[in-house]
Amino acid sequence: MNFTFKNQFSLKHAAPFIALIGLILLGSLVNPHFLSYSNLIQNVATRSSFIAIIAIGATFVMAGGGLDLSVGSMAAFTAGTMILFLKANEQGAGAGIIALSMLLALAVGLACGLFNGLVITLGRIEPFIATLGSMVILRSLFTYLANGGSLSISPALKDIYAPVYEGSFLGVPIPLLAILGVGAVAAVLLYKTPFGRHVIAVGSNEDVARYSGVSLSRVKVLTYMIQGLCVGVAVILYVPRLGSANSATGLYWELQAITAVVVGGTLLKGGQGHVWGTIAGAFFLEIIGNILTLSNVNVYLIGAVQGVIIIIAMLIQRGINRR
């Protein structure tokens, strides 16, 4: 793909993957159990699915020069509505109701994304401020729905739903398949369609895009809707995990998603996007936590170590970009 892979910058594009491989090597040295199927695939890859899928959506938003701070609250709100819908239809509920609730989650995500997109384009409000607003709104709505506590589906329903998170196909956990599936669709959309090219153009220079006949509003609204849709997919995987949502649901997910995107090589200022890099970035974040847990680092310090490692990774990346 001559457009996304420049020869002179191959190192830059490979950097997130090299970092990921380096981290995996480090992990295998720290703990022999690290490289096992049950840890790396069943545990790490599965757990990273929420952030990875949301971060794929964030790749579109950020490639287009935008930012979405509301994804964590959006995930909580979407999970809340989904659980309430399931609770309301609990009597004799089966796979059909669950499928319907999944559609609802996607629709809620899309609607939230549309709202963000319209506030930003029609309202001409900075993405940072607009999504800061919806972050607070959606978090409050969730708390209201949950009446300040948590929302859960019945154990019977959870048992029916659980395979979506815990199941696997040909030995590959469903959440990992979901990451790869969403990633493949996203990569085609971003690299192979006029829409994807327009996203890059808008993020690179809005004026040039406008003078070239690209509709800024349409492109931007669509990126936020894609982000909302990705949140919906993540929620579909999240709800069967515990069967409930509470005030911790989606907390700091926006920060983790943005970090995954940036570690994956997409610049905050837009004008480029790396779908597979983002996925590598999400794995990277999860693996750091996993290695620290396996090496018995004090749990209260894991966040601090994660932060330091992310900053070091970005400093290295910056050194590569400068060359």
Added chain:
Amino acid sequence: MSPDQSTPIKENQGLVAFQLSKAFGENSVLQDVSLIFQRGKVHAVIGENGAGKSTLMKILGGYQLPSSGTLALDGKLLHFTGPKEAEALGIVLVHQEILLAPHLTVAENIFLGRELRIGPFVDDEAMNAKASALLSNLGSNLDPRARVENLTIANRQIAQIARALSGHHDFIIFDEPTAALTPVESEAVFTVIQNLKNQNCGIIYISHKLDEVKRLADTVSVLRDGKLVAQQPAKKLKAVDMAHLMVGRELGALYPPKVIRTNSEVALQVENLIVPPSLSSANFVLHKGEILGFAGLIGAGRTELFEGLLGLRPATGRVSLGNKFNSVFSSVAAAAKAGLAYVTEDRKGKGLLLNLELTPNLTLSTLQQFTNAGFIQHRLESAALDIAFSRYDIRARSRDMDAGRLSGGNQQKLLLAKTLQADPSIIIIDEPTRGVDIGAKKQIYELIAKLAQSGKSIIVISSEMPELIGLCHRIVVMHRGQLVGTLVGSDINERKIVTLATGTEKQAA
């Protein structure tokens, strides 16, 4: 260094460059260039893009080190490691791009980073007073308290010069100071240069505008492919001689012969177009195969007129493409559908995605042409780039390079190629050759003439009068948001354009 080589350095007063060479890897950009710049003289350095002018200036200004060769000031050897050292000796480079903070005042910009203080506090009064003295010394009465964002481009240029000259200055390098200015506005810059010359400063002047060089310079040095090919008193050279020296071959006529139009079919008719607040009611007609010029000072509303027409800024009015009238276009995409294309004057800010490769730039407005079942076919895009390379003579070091790394002329050709990719029937070109060297200029003029001959209708907006006079069948002149006259045939001359453009005289309708 052998003694005989050092003699020109020892003997000559002024700023001496001796056998300067500069290479980047295997790519040699400056070869064995020796020049002497004297105080109280204007020494112009001209050459095509890529001839080595800017490298020479950067070496003189301390921004780059030569690969070999020597610099000396009044017989003393210089070894710069940065622009600060050059500035300390009074060698100052005035950059081409305007680098000022728009929300700050003129005085605040002049003293940015070296504010005058009373204790820990900035001393606005002292800075305003000093800035005022500095500006009047340059022959300008600009208010130091004026915010830069409210200034005309010409006055911003003056403020930029004042900032460069706020320290000790002895030799001043001007890098195309009038590139963004109309001839009338340039006068203010010429006054500044004349004043500096009278104060016995040495002026090193770079410009593509050869008539300016002819007018200002005492000596003209010509660079071509990194070598000094000629040095002569400006008195002895005509502008056309300079062009020949720069290009190294007979350039022939810069403008292709004007083809007499026989077709009087209307291609575009605009009625009562209003673009607040820049344009009050414009009416004009463009014919098929015609090249119609739009002349006027910066701020006359030329760009605004066409941006309004194409839906790039709010506007009202009626437009007809030969049959029925509609309201102005709602967007660039709608205009493109009707066969109208606009080439912006601001190719770096609005024309090209500088951080992306050539292909996505070429195909951005016409991506649908390159899709199959909704997916972009990179093979088709790549083929289009090949065609554009040969058809428009775009010279790129590699296919994968970013558009921002092309020279000005090649960027302009890429922008034209991008616009023509949609095969529009009406092409509006705003400043077709701004910041483009003379060889590329000629190619662009030929392209415009060829397009018109093939039946396309073209509007050229330009601040360069010779360009309009040389190319256009008719010229519309604008003054302060109004169309004040249309010139045809023998009426097309500089004097008529200037009198109309400055509002000295309004043509009877």
